[in-house]
Amino acid sequence: MAAKYQTTHEVAYYECDINQTMTFPAMLSVAIKASEEQSEELDRGAAVIGGYGLSWIITSYHILVTRLPKVGEQIQVVTQAKEYNKFFCYRYFWLLDDQGDQLVKIEAVFALMNPETRKVSSVPDEIVAPYGSVKIKRIKRYPKIEPITQGYSLPYRVRFYDIDSNQHVNNAIYFNWLLDVLGHDFLTKHLVQEVTIRFDREVAYGNLIDSHVQINEAQALETGEVRPLQTLHEIKIADVTYCEAVFTWQAR
Amino acid sequence: MAAKYQTTHEVAYYECDINQTMTFPAMLSVAIKASEEQSEELDRGAAVIGGYGLSWIITSYHILVTRLPKVGEQIQVVTQAKEYNKFFCYRYFWLLDDQGDQLVKIEAVFALMNPETRKVSSVPDEIVAPYGSVKIKRIKRYPKIEPITQGYSLPYRVRFYDIDSNQHVNNAIYFNWLLDVLGHDFLTKHLVQEVTIRFDREVAYGNLIDSHVQINEAQALETGEVRPLQTLHEIKIADVTYCEAVFTWQAR
Numbered sequence: 001m002a003a004k005y006q007t008t009h010e011v012a013y014y015e016c017d018i019n020q021t022m023t024f025p026a027m028l029s030v031a032i033k034a035s036e037e038q039s040e041e042l043d044r045g046a047a048v049i050g051g052y053g054l055s056w057i058i059t060s061y062h063i064l065v066t067r068l069p070k071v072g073e074q075i076q077v078v079t080q081a082k083e084y085n086k087f088f089c090y091r092y093f094w095l096l097d098d099q100g101d102q103l104v105k106i107e108a109v110f111a112l113m114n115p116e117t118r119k120v121s122s123v124p125d126e127i128v129a130p131y132g133s134v135k136i137k138r139i140k141r142y143p144k145i146e147p148i149t150q151g152y153s154l155p156y157r158v159r160f161y162d163i164d165s166n167q168h169v170n171n172a173i174y175f176n177w178l179l180d181v182l183g184h185d186f187l188t189k190h191l192v193q194e195v196t197i198r199f200d201r202e203v204a205y206g207n208l209i210d211s212h213v214q215i216n217e218a219q220a221l222e223t224g225e226v227r228p229l230q231t232l233h234e235i236k237i238a239d240v241t242y243c244e245a246v247f248t249w250q251a252r
Numbered sequence: 253m254a255a256k257y258q259t260t261h262e263v264a265y266y267e268c269d270i271n272q273t274m275t276f277p278a279m280l281s282v283a284i285k286a287s288e289e290q291s292e293e294l295d296r297g298a299a300v301i302g303g304y305g306l307s308w309i310i311t312s313y314h315i316l317v318t319r320l321p322k323v324g325e326q327i328q329v330v331t332q333a334k335e336y337n338k339f340f341c342y343r344y345f346w347l348l349d350d351q352g353d354q355l356v357k358i359e360a361v362f363a364l365m366n367p368e369t370r371k372v373s374s375v376p377d378e379i380v381a382p383y384g385s386v387k388i389k390r391i392k393r394y395p396k397i398e399p400i401t402q403g404y405s406l407p408y409r410v411r412f413y414d415i416d417s418n419q420h421v422n423n424a425i426y427f428n429w430l431l432d433v434l435g436h437d438f439l440t441k442h443l444v445q446e447v448t449i450r451f452d453r454e455v456a457y458g459n460l461i462d463s464h465v466q467i468n469e470a471q472a473l474e475t476g477e478v479r480p481l482q483t484l485h486e487i488k489i490a491d492v493t494y495c496e497a498v499f500t501w502q503a504r
Contacts, residue, residue: 013288013417014285014424017417017418023413029264100488152432154409160434160439161269161277161426163269165266165269166265172266179413182460206436
């Protein structure tokens with residue numbers, strides 16, 4: 001049984017947008033910090049992983065939002081490196097309110113990469129052992145991300161301060177590019193419910209990326225179900241896709 | 253004697269750039285949060301100030317850097333609303349290491365504005381009374397910011413996530429625009445020593461700003477002194493200046 005690691009966090013004003021709720025970059029930063037703390041505690045910090053000639057990358061997130069944390073709220077951040085297979089490690093994060101009720105659940109898929117060759121490595125059992133992760137055979141599948149057929153885009157330059165102390169464009173920064181393109185009106189009139197995001201390639205300092213989006217209004221399906229309002233997202237440089245995402249929303 | 257307020261902060265990886273030291277936006281966010289906590293404690297939070305039909309704005313910072321806080325470091329954040337005159341309040345912040353030694357000192361100049369009329373108000377004594385600030389006659393002067401005569405610039409669009417839960421472009425965000433234009437090489441080869449920044453006008457969501465910079469190499473003066481490496485900065489929209497700054501640097 002994989003051990004859980006828990007910490008608390010007070011949501012600061014600068015971690016929130018004008019909706020007074022925590023941004024995705026802030027939530028993910030706080031979550032990843034908790035996982036780094038757990039790794040240090042289990043003697044599996046970046047230096048130890050580096051000793052294997054490897055470093056962690058995140059290939060995707062699947063996020064369920066019950067309610068976004070609010071300015072000033074005291075939240076609990078719980079994480080567990082739950083399962084792994086030959087190439088992927090599945091880590092879960094829960095942001096809970098002070099009653100222990102779930103606000104946000106984040107499933108993150110990690111892989112190990114050789115930073116020199118940029119090749120993904122299989123996961124050595126001894127790296128994962130201290131976490132108590134369960135070895136599984138199957139590869140988990142998350143909701144499909146449909147390609148954009150009718151969208152629009154805005155350009156974003158990768159800035160010096162988009163690179164964090166881990167030497168990479170912080171994964172969390174992608175969320176700013178993905179969402180900013182939706183604009184003020186959309187972002188203040190809708191509440192996010194679910195996110196699936198996949199990171200295909202790494203953008204680098206100085207790159208000029210295009211953030212594409214397609215808005216699919218809520219729609220009654222032939223099955224009688226209603227497909228909620230969805231936005232499809234692609235981060236591209238010229239014709240190459242670096243990141244894809246799908247968000248579902250409800251009216252505020 | 254103005255009361256000091258003190259809190260502690262552990263520097264997170266996402267608050268640091270690739271130099272492994274804390275960014276200006278992160279330092280200022282942590283500092284302002286401490287001042288907001290003090291204000292709440294003294295019953296002078298945003299709601300109370302709002303009751304006067306006013307809100308705080310920051311018109312300038314003067315920052316002295318002995319050493320920037322490092323990833324993982326436990327710092328003390330101390331603040332004191334030291335002095336005020338008819339229109340300005342002078343608040344000091346000190347970031348200290350765990351031995352109490354000074355890492356960074358920030359002097360911030362606050363003013364009160366009517367958010368409807370956008371007019372600066374004189375400072376009512378009863379707003380400042382609980383802080384124990386000393387009333388002074390004079391207006392403090394900070395180092396002069398020379399205008400740019402030979403510079404270059406890059407454009408930046410004000411994004412949704414540049415606006416924080418206080419409904420404004422976070423002052424701290426200006427530092428990203430000011431510094432990004434210097435580029436990776438400059439920012440990894442130099443250490444900042446001193447900053448003077450003045451906010452003249454407020455930029456708004458959707459604005460396209462130009463961040464101008466002029467690099468003045470270190471220079472022997474006629475007086476026998478050496479003027480250190482300086483960078484002059486202006487944030488402009490067309491010909492109108494919104495923010496000016498001067499940074500002094502030393503080689504790393």
